[in-house]
Amino acid sequence: MSGTHAHTVGFTRDTMIPQADPPMTSVGAIGWAHKNLFSTWFNAIVTVASLALIFYVLAMIVPWAISPTWESSSLSECRDILAAANGGESGHGACWGVIRERWVQLMFGFYPSHLHWRPVAAFILLGVALAPVLFSDKVPAKLLYFTLAYPFIFPWLLWGGTIWAPLSVAAGFGVGYLAYRIVSAVAGDLLSVLAGVVAALVWWLVLSGYVVDALAGLIPIGLEPVQSRDFGGFMLSITIGVVAIAASLPLGVLLALGRRSDLLIVRYLSVGFIEFIRGVPLITLLFVASTLLNIFMPPGTDFDIILRVLIMVTLFATAYMAEVIRGGLAALPKGQYEGADSLGLNYWQAQRLIIMPQALKISIPGIVSTFIGVFKDTTLVSIIGLMDPLGLTNGIRADTNWNGIVWELYGFIALVFFVFCFSMSRYSMYLERRLHTGRK
Amino acid sequence: MRKSVFLGALTVAGLAAAAAAAGTVDDVKARGKLNCGVATGVPGFAAPDANGEWEGFDVAVCRAVAAAVLGDPKAVEFVPTTGKTRFTALASGEIDMLARNTTWTFSRDVDLKFEFVGVNYYDGQGFMVPKALGVSSAKELDGATVCIQTGTTTELNLADFFRVNNMSYEPVPIETNAEAQQQYLAGACDVYTTDASGLAATRATFENSADHILLPEIISKEPLAPLVRHGDSEWGDIVRWTLNALIAAEEYGVTSTNIGELSAGTDNPEINRLLGTEGKLGEMLGLDADWAKRAIMAGGNYGEIFAKNIGESTPIGLARGLNAQWKDGGLLYSPPFR
Incomplete structure (x- = not known):
């Protein structure tokens, strides 16, 4: 046997071949390109065609965007500058002067210019308040107290007025809690919750007005008040977006739980609310806020237009959020619920400790999509005459200096929106990676 | 308990509202600001500048009324309204008056229960064509493609005009004026039609505005007028006669420069009587004697306001035309101040 073998094998290498470099076509830039761009003739054609298209688009946009018109103060001046740069011929290029002149307006609307620090401070503090929520592993947990206080600081900074108003609203929660504690000593759970709610409402609707007036008279600490009418630009978009986003998540969780509840009335109320709001376009709700409510209320009642819009957008976002979270709840295996039950946890404990952490984690992409959608939907308020960035473009283009400008304004607004929405999207990916702990 | 508190709050609000509805002029004086509805942006008529100050032909009417009633042309809270929200804003009391190039029509006056106080601009629907088309009259537009804003009276006027003249056309529906500019310049339509003042403003923004002409035909009546709510005639009178004061001032040659001199007595x-050195006109309106003087000083007389915002020296470059004084062959005719 071995003889046969020795006979058939003519040559046996007894030393190693020295290691050679991999072939040119599989390493480095060329290798990468070969592998990813030109692996087959079909891929090669697609690559070349795509490159040609990208080049074609950039060749149109880049020379247009790189334009020496930053200092111009009117469209005709822009055209003169472009013509001069082009040697007398009428040139082709963007007119960035409008952004230089109006970017402050696009950011803050008609907010008094000496008070611009207030919205800026409000949004910087928003970052601080969000930090313990968004990056809970990187900041001290004590910061959470600031997060709790922030809902009262935010409107005070934006609208101004006496400091006693937000303090008194905050005190309402204290009053409600106090009533709850007092009644719970003598009566049942439901009754004491009811007492707490009633006490808080009495405080807010009846007493707090007098208290605020009295305190403001005694110790007049406050900021210069700013009217809602003066809100505009991205400040308005962000205000509406942030409030709607922040309020819609907890409300959405409650609604989603309500929809899956065993209590008949709670379930049907939740279903009715969600289906009604989802069945109506946002713009219809905004029209209700801006015109119908005006007609229903007694003439002269001053129900702030931005507050009305905030409520409507929040309701809208809440309905969508509830469905996203219900999806997360439905995706949890039944064993998780049963496991929670078998541990003897009551309903709220089970939700808090077992169900919600998992359901919310599953829903993150959906939740962030809803956030992004809500933020972009805020531009609809321009249709009811609020001066959000898109509403302002109308006013800017009506200025005789800038009449006829289109691309520069909308491009700038699109860019800013993209920055916000893209950051939200990146954050959601970061969160998914961080929470990617089990159940793969 | 909870319900009664809520109802109680509603009752209080209702009572306060009933008291507030007593008279618009008292409201305005108590508030110290005039809430004036304007457009969100129409070139020459209403637009905010870079500092957020509103300017324009309609805006000037608001400022004149604020100056007459409150003594300060800056005491105006401008409320931007869209075509959809303007009438409810006025009807609900959110604004005290509306100066938002709104056409005075029968149904708006009678059915919507508003009171138009007089025309501040006589507009009409016109046509703009490229010179290269070689057309000099709208009667030669048979078979043309026309850019037209949908859902407006201009759409109906256009159909009427072409039917009466036994011509055909192909409409290119568009939504906004900005879109119309782009479509028209891109050659999507031969003709763009809208109010003549809008056409002039649009043409002024073109890079080669000389290549486009406005045809001489005006095919509709669009009297643009400020308006107030029905049922408060005292307030309506104040707005009406403030507008008339601006028109009369031009007729009598009272300008913002010579008004100081003239108000010493002439x-x-x-x-x-207009400037309050004779008679008691201001008192009859419930204002002081200087009301018209302040209104005129706010932005000048009608002619000055016109020249500053939309006149021939501005990029919009509108001729007075129908908006000249009646003595000069126009339609502006203020009733006598007597």
């Missing part, structure tokens, strides 16, 4: 009793 030989012309009409000017004296």
Whole structure:
């Protein structure tokens, strides 16, 4: 046997071949390109065609965007500058002067210019308040107290007025809690919750007005008040977006739980609310806020237009959020619920400790999509005459200096929106990676 | 408990509202600001500048009323309204008056229960064509493609005009004026039609505005007028006569430059009555004697306001045309101040 073998094998290498470099076509830039761009003739054609298209688009946009018109103060001046740069011929290029002149307006609307620090401070503090929520592993947990206080600081900074108003609203929660504690000593759970709610409402609707007036008279600490009418630009978009986003998540969780509840009335109320709001376009709700409510209320009642819009957008976002979270709840295996039950946890404990952490984690992409959608939907308020960035473009283009400008304004607004929405999207990916702990 | 508190709050609000509805002029004085509805942006008529100050032909009416009633042309809260929200904003009391190039029509006056106080701009629907088309009259537009804003009276006027003249056309529906500019310049339509003032403003923004002409035909009546709510005639009178004061001032030659001199007293009793040195016109309106003087000083007389915002020296470059004084062949005719 071995003889046969020795006979058939003519040559046996007894030393190693020295290691050679991999072939040119599989390493480095060329290798990468070969592998990813030109692996087959079909891929090669697609690559070349795509490159040609990208080049074609950039060749149109880049020379247009790189334009020496930053200092111009009117469209005709822009055209003169472009013509001069082009040697007398009428040139082709963007007119960035409008952004230089109006970017402050696009950011803050008609907010008094000496008070611009207030919205800026409000949004910087928003970052601080969000930090313990968004990056809970990187900041001290004590910061959470600031997060709790922030809902009262935010409107005070934006609208101004006496400091006693937000303090008194905050005190309402204290009053409600106090009533709850007092009644719970003598009566049942439901009754004491009811007492707490009633006490808080009495405080807010009846007493707090007098208290605020009295305190403001005694110790007049406050900021210069700013009217809602003066809100505009991205400040308005962000205000509406942030409030709607922040309020819609907890409300959405409650609604989603309500929809899956065993209590008949709670379930049907939740279903009715969600289906009604989802069945109506946002713009219809905004029209209700801006015109119908005006007609229903007694003439002269001053129900702030931005507050009305905030409520409507929040309701809208809440309905969508509830469905996203219900999806997360439905995706949890039944064993998780049963496991929670078998541990003897009551309903709220089970939700808090077992169900919600998992359901919310599953829903993150959906939740962030809803956030992004809500933020972009805020531009609809321009249709009811609020001066959000898109509403302002109308006013800017009506200025005789800038009449006829289109691309520069909308491009700038699109860019800013993209920055916000893209950051939200990146954050959601970061969160998914961080929470990617089990159940793969 | 909870319900009764809520109802109680509603009752209080209702009572306060009933008291507030007593008279718009008292409301305005108590508030110290005039809430004036304007457009969100129409070139020459209403637009905010870079500092957020509103300017324009309609805006000037608001400022004149604020100056007459409150003594300060800056005491105006401008409320931007869209075509959809303007009438409810006025009807609900959110604004005290509306100066938002709104056409005075029968149904708006009678059915919507508003009171138009007089025309501040006589507009009409016109046509703009490229010179290269070689057309000099709208009657030669048979078979043309026309850019037209949908859902407006201009759409109906256009159909009427072409039917009466036994011509055909192909409409290119568009939504906004900005879109119309782009479509028209891109050659999507031969003709763009809208109010003549809008056409002039649009043409002024073109890079080669000389390549486009406005045809001489005006095919509709669009009297643009400020308006107030029905049922408060005292307030309506104030807005109406403030507008008339601006028009009359131009007729009598009272301008913002010579008004100081003229208000010392002149030989012309009409000017004296207007400026409050004779008679008690201001008192009859419930204002002081200087009301018209302040209104005129706010932005000048009608002619000055016109020249500053939309006149021939501005990029919009509108000729007075129908908006000249009646003595000069126009339609502006203020009733006498007597």
